[in-house]
Amino acid sequence: MKLNRREFTIGAAATAATLATPAIAQTEPLRIGWLAAMTGPSSAPAIGFNRGVLFATEAINAAGGVKGRKIEIITRDTQGDPTKAVNATQEMISSVKVHAIWGPTNSGESLAVTPIMARSKMPNLHPCVVDTLIDPAKFPNAFRISPSNTQWDDAVRGYALNILKVTKVAVIGDTTGYGVAAAKASSEGLKKDGAEVVYLANVDATQPDMTPDLLRARNAGAQAIVVWSTSTGMDARLFNTRATMGWDVSFVGHPSMSSGDIAKLLEKPDNWKKVYAVGYRSCSYDDAGKLPARSEELAGKLKGKVDLSDTLLWWVAAGVDAITLFSKAIGETGSTESAEIIKYLNGIKAYPGYFGEYTWTAVNHNGYPTADVVMSDASSAKDGAFRLAPGYKG
């Protein structure tokens, strides 16, 4: 068969195209985008995650990288601003051409960027809690590495009803969109499980005096108070007012109640007693003061390299896990193609991370096991981990 020049050229170009892009180019670094609210409101989580990200990256690169390729973290400070998060995401996808994205770290930003990443099929791991952020049908590329708000609510409700064994509960949220939605969902869940919600209120986080709300809750017969607020000021005022009233009631709820910022706002350290905030079994000390084995291993590796005294262990651990998971996805598939990374993540079953044991499938992208979401003694922070709240077995 005789080839003319045109046919030869087309055939040569086609052959060159199939040869020119191997599954992993030998020298190109693996670019992982990191949408981090490092400054601005709610920067504490991103600062914690970042320590884990940098630690894991250095460790993997020091061991030779992924099949010889170094990991390069492309960090963009989104400042907690959805607009900045959108701009950074567009840049990462179109200009920098990252292979995967970790973050963002707060739900407001995530709500803005998740559809954008979905359109580009960008593999995305994030720790944001809003339930609607995960939908394998709409966002097949997005995977949650931490619990959803529903899982938090399940842990709070389970502790109040099954361990504290209360039947009458007050639910207080702040007036943010999150506080209103979370308090409402929490109240419905409690009623569904047979508890009586004797008081439900949304309170402005800047309200200087919490006495009216706590008096109303007490007068209604509340045996425990569930709190859904991200405001440490509001939390501290609730604890101080409880003490002033001489009311011996437990607070159960949002992780912000265990924030270190609260200590300086309390009138007395004892005002922080009987406060139980959402925590994680992997980052909880047992009665002997020991973390679970994998967490002890991580803490040992971090010692002297990463400061845990002013952050939370779970943030650092989740940052380590996120980078490790992307590295494994690329290393084991031999590909940086998004479809391959997503397929790999969909097949993960009981992966033993430092923060949790993750399982993802094609129809479930909430990877964190509900059983490992527990309540912590909010005032017991030590090196970023907490004591388990009383009443848990094993």
Next chain:
Amino acid sequence: MLASILMSGLAVGAIYALIGVTYNTMFMTSRVMSFTAGQLGMVGGVLGSLFALRLGLPVPLALLATLLCVALIGVVTEFVAVRPVLKSLDQHLYVLSTLALATMIQHTVAVTWSTEPRPFPAVFGFAIAGIDEKFWLPVVTCLVVIIGLEMLYRRTLAGHAFRAIAEDNFAARALGLPERNLRIASYALAGGIGALAGFSGGLLLLAFVANGPLLNFYGFVPVALGGLGNNRGAIVGGFALGLFQQAMNFLVGGIFSSVAVFGLFILVLLLAPQGLFGAPVARRV
């Protein structure tokens, strides 16, 4: 319950009253409603915490430093947001300029200080008749400011000059009063009053950037209720607002208390647009 309503209502009402006086002090010499008043209060609390807690200064020194710094911010307000728009008062450009400056102040504090509430130190550290300092200090501060302002306006030359500018700007200038310097001085004074509001209310409100918009809104209500430029009306309006707000907190709960407050505010303005203590101003048409 009544004791709690009175205690916290009067305390928070005193802070609102002082912010109302801050608004009025800036208005007196410029005829401008400066929406930086609430931010001055917020900065008073933040700087008080910075100087006394973080830098470890003795409380009197921390108070002095706070007063000076916030007075300076008041002066900057006059230069940056008020003077350029004085010729266009009828176009109300001051709303834009002062709101813009207020936003800049708030974001600067949020970035440099924190967006989380920070603790504020006890100033005296004792209760009076079982009433905690966080409840009695704002009320006592408000009374001291009222007495101080009365003495200033009635017994000092500068106070007479302020009142002259407030009553008739053109006549005062014609008589040779240094209008510009008096305006700068009144904005510095307003800064000082705002700082006192934030400092005395620090234990109650904490050193928190979110207090800025809160004080802007709730400090404006006494001014509207009491009549623009009327300090007595602002004081009465502030205390009444604080008591009503706390009563509503107890009766209907936090989120609806704001609805009740602003509902009453709208009703009062519909019935008395010049405010409860203001007089309708006649103008030539």
